[in-house]
Amino acid sequence: MSAKYPTNMSCREAFDQLTSCYSIGGQFRNYYRYGDFTSCDKQVSKFKFCMVHGNDPVKVQEWYKEQVSNNKALENSTGIIWQEKDITAKK
DSSP states (O other): OOTTSOSOOOHHHHHHHHHHHHSHHHHHHHHHHHSSOOOOHHHHHHHHHHHHHTTOHHHHHHHHHHHHHHHHHHHHHOOOOSOOOOTTOOO
8 A cells, every 4th residue: 555645534524525515505616616517426426435445445545546647637638717807908
C-alpha cells in the first residue's frame, strides 16, 4: 500500500456529501456553476462503494487513486465556462 492515498473512508461523510448534493443549495450551486442540475452520480457511487468496500484499505486506496486520475482527465477536457469581462471597453 502507498501512503499517498487514504486507507479509510467514512461512510457518514459520503452520505453527508450525497445529501448535500441532493439538497436545494447543492442543486442551485451546480446550476449556477454549470448551467444544469446534477444527478449526483459521483456522490452516489462513493456512498455505494463505501457501503460495500469501506473496510478494505487496499480497495479504498485504489478508489481514491482512480478518482484523482478521473479528476485530472476531467480538468483537461472541460473548457473555460466563464469569460472575462473587459471593463475598460467603452460603449
